[in-house]
Amino acid sequence: MHLMRLGRLSVAAVPPVIRAVDWTPLAAASVTTIALALLTTPGQPIQVQNLTVTARMCGVLLGVAAGFAVVDTADEISAVTPAPRWLRQSIRALGAFAVAAAVWAVAVSVMVARAVTDVDLGIGGLIVEAAFWIITGLSCAACAVRFQPVRMAAVAGAAVTLGLAVSTVFDRERFWPLPQDDQWQAAHVIWGVGLVVVTTVLLLTNREVRR
């Protein structure tokens, strides 16, 4: 009985919550992502290193932009609705994740269609990385909005996400190997573990805020 009520509530909550999301940042990032995919070595087959650079940067960018979707500036008012906070925030996060993931997939498909064919492009590994960065962007912003439900919180989340991303650039061999490198497997163990961690953080930050 309880579960059925929750199910009905979830279905009913989706359209208004999705409508309440400010999609502008994600839209801007999506346009940029597709543009970067098209601008990667135009006019010639895309090499593995160029493809991975663009795919990785786009993952980080979409994560940062997705973070803006979990900002509910009316969080204190929404608290009086029957939908609990975790449900409202999860709908926002899932919606943003779906859009970001879809845009990333389109961008990478556009590049794969033009890529060199004789080498392994490591798409499986790139998917794990992109998932990590999109969810990291979401959870950093989700942490920040717990303190203050304002749009500026998304910028704080973006700063942390970008800070994490640039930190990994200093050890490129460990974190950002190419599919042909020996460290490829080990790096993706790190990204996989990281993905579990940031997803847990996201789930925890979606709980009710004590007021």
Add this chain to the structure above:
Amino acid sequence: MSERSVSKRRSLRALLMFELRLQLRHPISWAFVAIVIGWRVTTTWQWMPDWSVEMADTALTGLVVGAGLMLSANLATLRDQRGDAGELFDPVPIRVDARTIATLLACVVAGTVLGVAVIAAQVGSMLVNSTPVGRFDLAELANGVLVTILMTTVGVAAGRWTPGLIAAPIVILLFFWAVFQFATSWLLPVVPRADLVVGAPRPPAWHALYVLALILVFGAAAVLRHGHGPYRVGLVTVGTALAVLTATMSLTSPEAALMRKAIDRSKTPTSIIEGADHCVSSGGVTYCSFPSYTGWIPLWEQAVAPVVAALPSEVRTTLPTVRQRTATGMIDPQVLADNILPGTTWGRNGGEVASRRWLAAQMAAAATGLPREGQYSGGRAGCDLRGQARAIVVLWLIGQVERPVLPGRSSVYVRERGNGAERARTNVQSDFGAVDYGAAELAYAERLLTTADAGDRIRAGWRKLVDPATNVDEALPILGLTAGSAASKAEGTPCT
């Protein structure tokens, strides 16, 4: 001077000081500054600085500092957009363009202060206990500070032209994307180093002027948002013209021609020792380095001379040359046979122990007829020295310079060619390359290192001791040692 312009100037100064305080205290900028200093100091601490490499890498970190400052500059500019802030500012005598100018100037000062501080911290840490080589290039460092300033300026311009908070993160990503995607283009505000040849050409000083022109363009663009005064339009025009001019000068410079030549040359593989022809002879050994690395020859000598001094005199005449190599390139087996090949790195602050031990090991291996790094005996899987008398000798020779250690073992995933399947493989990595030895040989060598007449005994019995057929048990009486732990048996292919 009219009273009005005095008060205008005074209020602009007050505004500038206020914005500057905010910029310099912003937690985002400080976080990015901390990331750069923390990472760069830890990753370079144990390596001798090669300025030709480190100048470019240090300048590149201006991009990260700039990312933090761009976010804070963008937030400062967008303050007008919060709530009714714009309306609240309206009755204040100072106008919106003055606020933009104050923010811009504050960003330029903050960018200079933090940019210089971050670069000074990196260079300062690299000077600790170091023998730097290569070209120290102030123009390159200035370029690093300028790129930080450019990014904060772009942050202000973006804040004035697009109200969205997402603009700054997108622009930051665009900067990084361009640097990684077009790494060899000199039109980038900061050019990463190209590892084509040792001492690859770098953009000329014109390039720093090009970044300065870009700063002018974006600064003027930010102010242009508030109206097209003749000064502002003039500034954008002058900035653009200067940017085009300096970009052209940097692209048509002699350095650019050298760079194109280097790119062409890198397409045909060259030998790893090409150009390493600055040679010095000392103590019967010849040391050759690339012209910019001559400062390290004494460091190599300190690691090689004690080994050579411990050898019998007849062996000293047949030693290979110590010749520097590049990290990538064509490796001729004859080059490997005739030379000991230190690379373009050397340790510092504790890291030199491994560098010295490695180089001493190469000379010890050459003297005793063992395979050296890069040479293979027993196939790619390497060979095993356990149970052979010369293992003790070679480890004792290393001990003249640094304490010998056991080989390292690492598990690596190897991707098979063809089907792409992955499998784990254990690699042995000793100072001789893929050459294995055990704790028993090391223990004997360590005992020998504390024995006074060890050198004389080894030199007297040299021929017998370095013979691959002589085992440890046969060597003990010659070395004056009593049997200790059980002698180990070869587990892999014995070294020949």
